[in-house]
Amino acid sequence: MAGFVAVLRKDLTLELRGGESTLALVALSILILVVMVFALDPAGGAADAPIAAGALWVAMIFAGMAGAARTVLAERDNGCLRALYLSPLDRGALFLAKLAAASIFMIVAEAAVVLMLVLFFNLDFDLRLARMLPALALGLVGFAALATLLAAISGRVHAGDLLMPLLAVPMYVPALIAGVKASAAALGGAQWSAMGQWLRIMIAFDVLFVAAGFILFEHLLGED
Amino acid sequence: MDAPAIEARGLSKSFGAAPVLRGIDLAIAPGRALMIIGRNGAGKSTLLRLLAGLGAPDDGEARLFGAPSRKLEAADRRRFGMLTHQSYLYPNLTARENLEFYCALYRVADPAAESGRWLERVGLARFAAERVRAFSRGMEQRLALARALIHRPDALLMDEPFAALDPDGAELAATLIREALARGCAVALTAHRAFALDSARCTARELVRGRLLGAPIDTSVADRAESSPTHPGAGAR
Numbered sequence: 473m474a475g476f477v478a479v480l481r482k483d484l485t486l487e488l489r490g491g492e493s494t495l496a497l498v499a500l501s502i503l504i505l506v507v508m509v510f511a512l513d514p515a516g517g518a519a520d521a522p523i524a525a526g527a528l529w530v531a532m533i534f535a536g537m538a539g540a541a542r543t544v545l546a547e548r549d550n551g552c553l554r555a556l557y558l559s560p561l562d563r564g565a566l567f568l569a570k571l572a573a574a575s576i577f578m579i580v581a582e583a584a585v586v587l588m589l590v591l592f593f594n595l596d597f598d599l600r601l602a603r604m605l606p607a608l609a610l611g612l613v614g615f616a617a618l619a620t621l622l623a624a625i626s627g628r629v630h631a632g633d634l635l636m637p638l639l640a641v642p643m644y645v646p647a648l649i650a651g652v653k654a655s656a657a658a659l660g661g662a663q664w665s666a667m668g669q670w671l672r673i674m675i676a677f678d679v680l681f682v683a684a685g686f687i688l689f690e691h692l693l694g695e696d
Numbered sequence: 697m698d699a700p701a702i703e704a705r706g707l708s709k710s711f712g713a714a715p716v717l718r719g720i721d722l723a724i725a726p727g728r729a730l731m732i733i734g735r736n737g738a739g740k741s742t743l744l745r746l747l748a749g750l751g752a753p754d755d756g757e758a759r760l761f762g763a764p765s766r767k768l769e770a771a772d773r774r775r776f777g778m779l780t781h782q783s784y785l786y787p788n789l790t791a792r793e794n795l796e797f798y799c800a801l802y803r804v805a806d807p808a809a810e811s812g813r814w815l816e817r818v819g820l821a822r823f824a825a826e827r828v829r830a831f832s833r834g835m836e837q838r839l840a841l842a843r844a845l846i847h848r849p850d851a852l853l854m855d856e857p858f859a860a861l862d863p864d865g866a867e868l869a870a871t872l873i874r875e876a877l878a879r880g881c882a883v884a885l886t887a888h889r890a891f892a893l894d895s896a897r898c899t900a901r902e903l904v905r906g907r908l909l910g911a912p913i914d915t916s917v918a919d920r921a922e923s924s925p926t927h928p929g930a931g932a933r
Contacts, residue, residue, distance in 0.1 A: 474803065475801055477800075478797060478800035478801055479801075482786070482797050485789065486788050486789065489788050549787060550783050550784060550787065551780060551782030551783070552784055554750060554780075554784065555778075555784035555798075558748060558749075558773060558776070559773060559774075559798075559802065560771070560773040560774040560801065560802060694749075694752075
């Protein structure tokens, strides 16, 4: 637990100083959202719920690819990832710390994007928006876990940096579809029961990738 | 004789078709040092990486504290320190924050006090609140020495520890290594040329084309130079 806290505190300190991950996430998310709004030209109201949900998730995923993996990739500077590997820190705890840091950066970015979404799509700050939050939270954690795992893999293979965009979206498709459907249902005013099946898919995705990261991170950090 | 803390048996490694290490055998007991001398490209850094468990050998085995280096338990990883060409320091953290972070990783008691003590020791107390990215290469190397030693390891792997250091810094590094040896730490270090360290505890062997030559190098000339104006670290840079 002490190692988890130390790595998370260090990552948050670095982010507060540099702000690279969060700034990249916020800027890219808003940019993508603006482009989508102009392209789709929403009229506003409940009829636009599927469009708003789709725009939100596209912004989250493409911006997340640029920002969520930074917590692992930044450790390559000065060989710090090797230092973590050699230290007595439990590698599962290291994965969880990186996942927590990436999730926090994405939460900050998504808060900004949801605000923009409300403005661009003329949404109200009401229960519909609140009902979307569980899907967003599950989506963030799942994507952060996947991005952290892929960032560790990318360090082991030739041209690994190309791996992230090639693998992240296809692997995330089940959670992405579920997230869009659940968000569209929430924004369209549907009850919790209508979102249940989609949320269950997202929970399963999160459990799978958090468990995979926790178990596999040790093997992915080693070198050949 | 004590069981070796650092050991290699028949260690071989190739990159592509080019063999870098060929059947390296070595054993370093607690309180002893092996200085591995070699030219650029001789395989020194690769040897230390394999000893640390950072890479997999093609053949043979590297061991720390009797266990395979690639499968060390957390308790054994806590007893081992490494200094490489990369400082393992975070450029956007201050010197003190870097040391306190490593204290937390290695569960060193009272990280604030211990970091302050080591900053004094390596002559960086004035720069404790400076970010590492503003440091010169020599200052970064001093801080890296503190990072590698702050948890009082029982085995140390040091890749050219005198690199980038000024004469005072090189003397400081030599003193820190001697102190580590005196408290029973096993040390494997690399250099381009033999230099004075502690002739009673240190053996120097040459690494040539991936083979560790059997005959120890006579460091007595270098030892004599220790009291002369010639700096002990000069040969390593």
